[in-house]
Amino acid sequence: MAKDLVYTSFEIVAEKAGDISLAVYKNYFARCPGSKELMTHVDDIVRGRMLDEVYRLMMNEDYSDEESYLNFEVKNHRLAYSVKPDMYGNLLEALKDVIAESLGAEWNDAYELAWQSRIDLFIKEIQNRH
Numbered sequence: 001m002a003k004d005l006v007y008t009s010f011e012i013v014a015e016k017a018g019d020i021s022l023a024v025y026k027n028y029f030a031r032c033p034g035s036k037e038l039m040t041h042v043d044d045i046v047r048g049r050m051l052d053e054v055y056r057l058m059m060n061e062d063y064s065d066e067e068s069y070l071n072f073e074v075k076n077h078r079l080a081y082s083v084k085p086d087m088y089g090n091l092l093e094a095l096k097d098v099i100a101e102s103l104g105a106e107w108n109d110a111y112e113l114a115w116q117s118r119i120d121l122f123i124k125e126i127q128n129r130h
């Protein structure tokens, strides 16, 4: 089976840019109204752990093994942290942006398509639970 391009892009970013979490949150807060306020009390360690889970989920090509994890986190994010459904898409677009920037000239339509379809797939999982 061909290697997943989303996975490949993470590998390249790890080599080229190292830890991208600060850049992802910067991009995210700039594009998503209300998100910064929701996360002001959250320190860098927890922010980092959250993104580790987001990376793990984005590298996943199938969410059937993630049912209970997603049920728990989506409910928790909605009820305990007041996260709105559109905040997920914004976070993933911010991540895609930072990865595209890190890849620079290596980023192409195939990466764009792979990322867009992964985001679409994941957002369907979120919408089913909101």
Ligand code: HEM
Pocket (backbone or CB within 6 Å): 035, 038, 039, 042, 046, 049, 050, 053, 054, 057, 073, 077, 081, 083, 087, 088, 091
């Ligand atoms: C793919 C989507 C997401 C996943 C998998 C995810 C996962 C997580 C995890 C695992 C934690 C706990 C980290 C820890 O304590 O170890 C967390 C915390 C948090 N997340 Fe997310 N998250 C997602 C999206 C979002 C979005 C879109 C927002 C909106 C701003 C958000 C806001 C928060 C907040 C505010 C906390 C900290 C809660 C607290 O400890 O008070 N998350 N997230």
